[in-house]
Amino acid sequence: MKDLATSPAPVAAKGGLARLEALAPVLVLLIAGACLPLFDDSYLGVIGTRACIYWVLVSGLNLVVGFAGQIAIGWVALLTLGAYVTSVFTAGTAAPELSPYLALAIAGLFGAIFGVIVGLPALRLRTFYFAMTTLGFATIVTQVALAWKSVTGGGVGVPGPIFPWPFSSPWGFYFFCLGLALLCTWMTANIAASRVGRALVAIRDAEVAAEAVGISKPGLLVKVFLFSGAVAGVAGGLFASLQSYITPDAFTFDLSILFFIAILIGGRGSILGPLLGTIILTALPEFAAPLVAWSTFLYAVLLLIIVLAMPGGIAEVLDFKNRRPLERHREIRPRPELLGTPSNPDASRGVLTLKNVSLSFGGVRAIDDLALEIRAGEVHGLIGPNGSGKTTTLNVISGYYAPQQGQVLLSGRALRRRAPHTRAAQGIARTFQTPRLIGAASVLDNVMIGGSKDGRGTFVESLLALPRHRRDEAMLAQAAMTALSVVGLEQLAFARSDRLQHGELRFVEIARALMLRPSFLLLDEPAAGLSAEEIKRLGDLILTVSRQGTGVLLVEHHADLIFDICDRVTVLNLGRVLASGTPAEIRAHREVVNAYLGG
Amino acid sequence: MLVSIVSYGLALGAVYALIGITYNVMFTASRVFSFTAGVTGMLGGVLGALFIDRLGMPVIVGFVATLAAGAVLGIITEVLTVRPVLKSLDQHLYVLSTLAFALMIQQLTAIEWSTEPQPFPRLLPIGSGLFDQQFWLPMVACAVTIVGLEWLYRRTLIGRAFLAIAEDNYAARALGLPEQRLRIASYALAGVIGTLAGFTGAEMLLAYFGNGPLLNFYGFVPVALGGMGSNRGAVVGGLALGLFQQTANFMVGGIFASVAVFVVFIVVLLVRPEGLAGAATARRV
Numbered sequence: 001m002k003d004l005a006t007s008p009a010p011v012a013a014k015g016g017l018a019r020l021e022a023l024a025p026v027l028v029l030l031i032a033g034a035c036l037p038l039f040d041d042s043y044l045g046v047i048g049t050r051a052c053i054y055w056v057l058v059s060g061l062n063l064v065v066g067f068a069g070q071i072a073i074g075w076v077a078l079l080t081l082g083a084y085v086t087s088v089f090t091a092g093t094a095a096p097e098l099s100p101y102l103a104l105a106i107a108g109l110f111g112a113i114f115g116v117i118v119g120l121p122a123l124r125l126r127t128f129y130f131a132m133t134t135l136g137f138a139t140i141v142t143q144v145a146l147a148w149k150s151v152t153g154g155g156v157g158v159p160g161p162i163f164p165w166p167f168s169s170p171w172g173f174y175f176f177c178l179g180l181a182l183l184c185t186w187m188t189a190n191i192a193a194s195r196v197g198r199a200l201v202a203i204r205d206a207e208v209a210a211e212a213v214g215i216s217k218p219g220l221l222v223k224v225f226l227f228s229g230a231v232a233g234v235a236g237g238l239f240a241s242l243q244s245y246i247t248p249d250a251f252t253f254d255l256s257i258l259f260f261i262a263i264l265i266g267g268r269g270s271i272l273g274p275l276l277g278t279i280i281l282t283a284l285p286e287f288a289a290p291l292v293a294w295s296t297f298l299y300a301v302l303l304l305i306i307v308l309a310m311p312g313g314i315a316e317v318l319d320f321k322n323r324r325p326l327e328r329h330r331e332i333r334p335r336p337e338l339l340g341t342p343s344n345p346d347a348s349r350g351v352l353t354l355k356n357v358s359l360s361f362g363g364v365r366a367i368d369d370l371a372l373e374i375r376a377g378e379v380h381g382l383i384g385p386n387g388s389g390k391t392t393t394l395n396v397i398s399g400y401y402a403p404q405q406g407q408v409l410l411s412g413r414a415l416r417r418r419a420p421h422t423r424a425a426q427g428i429a430r431t432f433q434t435p436r437l438i439g440a441a442s443v444l445d446n447v448m449i450g451g452s453k454d455g456r457g458t459f460v461e462s463l464l465a466l467p468r469h470r471r472d473e474a475m476l477a478q479a480a481m482t483a484l485s486v487v488g489l490e491q492l493a494f495a496r497s498d499r500l501q502h503g504e505l506r507f508v509e510i511a512r513a514l515m516l517r518p519s520f521l522l523l524d525e526p527a528a529g530l531s532a533e534e535i536k537r538l539g540d541l542i543l544t545v546s547r548q549g550t551g552v553l554l555v556e557h558h559a560d561l562i563f564d565i566c567d568r569v570t571v572l573n574l575g576r577v578l579a580s581g582t583p584a585e586i587r588a589h590r591e592v593v594n595a596y597l598g599g
Numbered sequence: 600m601l602v603s604i605v606s607y608g609l610a611l612g613a614v615y616a617l618i619g620i621t622y623n624v625m626f627t628a629s630r631v632f633s634f635t636a637g638v639t640g641m642l643g644g645v646l647g648a649l650f651i652d653r654l655g656m657p658v659i660v661g662f663v664a665t666l667a668a669g670a671v672l673g674i675i676t677e678v679l680t681v682r683p684v685l686k687s688l689d690q691h692l693y694v695l696s697t698l699a700f701a702l703m704i705q706q707l708t709a710i711e712w713s714t715e716p717q718p719f720p721r722l723l724p725i726g727s728g729l730f731d732q733q734f735w736l737p738m739v740a741c742a743v744t745i746v747g748l749e750w751l752y753r754r755t756l757i758g759r760a761f762l763a764i765a766e767d768n769y770a771a772r773a774l775g776l777p778e779q780r781l782r783i784a785s786y787a788l789a790g791v792i793g794t795l796a797g798f799t800g801a802e803m804l805l806a807y808f809g810n811g812p813l814l815n816f817y818g819f820v821p822v823a824l825g826g827m828g829s830n831r832g833a834v835v836g837g838l839a840l841g842l843f844q845q846t847a848n849f850m851v852g853g854i855f856a857s858v859a860v861f862v863v864f865i866v867v868l869l870v871r872p873e874g875l876a877g878a879a880t881a882r883r884v
Contacts, residue, residue: 127691128632136816147854300702307695
């Protein structure tokens with residue numbers, strides 16, 4: 001796919017005008033923010049400062065909640081931590097007095113460390129556990145603050161830090177916070193538009209597929225918790241300065257709820273939405289005085305309504321682009337010729353071998369003593385009645401199941417058991433029986449996720465939009481566009497993928513798999529739901545891919561497709577190999593004809 | 600001192616265990632962990648104090664009214680926050696919807712009742728000292744609940760239907776079991792158990808709106824450690840947690856007890872995600 005002799009549709013569409021359109025709302029907010037002192041209302045200034053500080057925290061939390069989909073409800077604990085660390089270090093109750101900037105940096109460090117500690121359970125466990133640990137952490141931090149009197153002053157509290165000129169006046173401090181808020185917006189927007197951001201959303205909405213393209217969830221989440229914790233700690237320091245005096249009472253659980261709900265009201269996977277959510281939730285109770293006592297109650301009601309009625313939040317309401325109708329009578333026309341010269345020329349490729357593999361679920365033998373050999377450059381068909389173990393075989397190869405007996409070998413070397421995220425690096429790509437895509441992301445983004453392991457830039461490089469990050473993005477976008485042209489979907493590249501038809505989704509999955517330039521491609525019923533004409537085109541595409549040196553394992557029910565394009569066919573029945581050979585041999589095999597193909 | 604650690608610890612542990620069972624009863628019926636578990640516990644205390652102290656009802660009437668309110672609350676939880684999101688269980692929307700509902704109840708309590716802890720009436724005119732009713736009442740409630748649940752699940756037809764749904768929802772529906780009604784019944788039962796925990800524990804914990812999050816966390820710890828859905832695990836884990844907390848409380852002070860519980864919780868979960876007594880997780884592809 002590196003050969004772009006016949007160049008596909010350009011990746012443009014993200015040119016100057018489009019970028020300005022995306023930036024416009026943030027610019028408007030920034031200008032409005034900069035004009036705030038013109039009102040000359042000091043109370044307004046306090047509200048504005050508070051909104052900026054909250055956003056510093058929420059922007060980081062947004063990556064955890066909105067992008068990675070981890071339900072962190074006790075993030076106020078990190079605000080508390082940051083506030084006390086900054087205050088204690090500037091007040092000198094526990095250590096020599098430090099400059100407020102240094103204390104703020106230390107607060108960020110503490111926040112990062114504790115962000116990871118609180119996040120640890122999220123690396124391995126279901127959502128609810130993580131929600132609980134953040135809740136538990138939130139109750140503990142307040143208790144510690146109350147009890148550790150010698151350092152925190154207990155219920156009496158400690159004075160907050162005061163930043164030196166020019167940030168000592170209220171408006172000066174406001175601009176300091178506004179600047180940090182802007183920095184956070186920029187950094188998280190960079191992350192959102194990077195392979196990190198896409199991978200986070202993939203973990204949220206299509207975890208299984210994320211593993212198949214080589215995304216390691218723990219590694220990614222640790223980085224995000226570090227960042228999110230750090231900005232929360234910094235926000236805490238700013239908060240302490242704004243309060244000028246802090247006691248444990250200042251950090252109610254209601255604040256946590258505000259942060260959390262601002263993100264969900266704003267919409268998951270968006271930066272602008274949660275930003276608006278934060279501003280609205282901070283400002284609203286101030287301008288509707290009778291509501292103050294009821295504010296948390298109303299937030300909760302709002303949360304319930306959002307969850308039940310409009311899970312997309314504000315971001316979805318503002319997403320005008322995806323309401324433009326798509327073309328009605330679409331046809332998928334793959335252009336396999338765009339694959340160009342062999343996609344991975346250095347491949348001597350080798351063989352993927354299953355040796356006497358057995359796997360039972362309870363009393364059911366899903367596969368039983370299965371032997372299979374997939375060679376480079378060949379299409380290997382795997383057929384059999386429902387429940388004969390075809391998909392299970394695929395899942396064993398891609399590492400979701402560990403076989404109880406036998407081995408899966410790649411050119412003679414055993415593949416790691418139960419480690420699906422290692423398969424992409426080995427050049428093994430796959431599609432799923434039910435397409436596993438991120439509905440809320442664009443088709444192009446979905447395909448770019450397939451190339452996650454090819455990115456060279458680090459998390460920090462993405463955060464700061466350094467050159468290597470930009471090169472990664474350009475390279476991935478170009479490769480994804482080519483892959484989309486190959487499967488014939490380039491005209492839908494910028495549509496939300498949940499607006500596509502089922503058959504189209506199957507081709508998007510193939511494009512995503514092609515991003516790996518795989519040595520082996522496992523296709524799970526790619527033809528299901530396609531028209532006869534589309535099946536024929538799919539056959540041509542698969543054949544071209546295999547002729548470039550990729551070994552294809554094709555699980556299918558359409559006998560015509562199998563016999564048209566396969567070099568060899570294995571027939572499974574009740575988890576055992578019933579027959580194996582060339583299509584002609586299989587067609588003549590009496591038992592197969594009786595059991596499966598029909599007279 | 601030892602006796603007071605044990606009696607106080609076991610009493611607290613019994614309350615945690617009951618909240619754990621509340622989680623479990625809802626979980627087995629719907630695969631949903633609901634944030635309302637702790638809040639029902641909190642309401643058990645608040646409503647008890649409201650009915651008996653403020654409205655002057657006889658103890659037994661107040662008790663029954665509290666449990667009835669718990670049942671109603673359970674039913675509302677099911678209808679409002681669980682049923683609408685059951686179809687997309689994998690998106691974990693239930694975490695948000697039950698959290699929202701729990702917060703609404705908690706805030707309503709804070710506004711309409713009080714944000715300060717209120718005393719809870721003495722229920723029985725007997726017992727004092729280390730064998731005070733505030734210590735043995737929760738334990739009795741816990742014992743009665745666990746025996747009652749065992750009897751329900753093992754000996755009655757409706758209890759077996761509960762288990763069938765917990766085991767295999769689709770198969771149970773295919774057999775013609777009224778899955779939805781059984782789920783509602785489970786939530787009502789969970790509400791009763793939750794308020795029972797709060798009611799019997801309130802002489803110790805007081806009628807305080809802030810008990811909700813606390814009970815949510817400390818009630819969930821035994822469930823997570825003892826294995827999801829296992830009531831025996833919840834009882835053993837709950838009592839152990841209560842004893843551990845009280846011992847640490849006396850030996851090294853309250854905060855360090857909380858920190859210790861938190862650390863143990865995280866470490867155990869990282870080492871054995873399925874809990875100390877739970878089974879490994881099922882397939883997901």
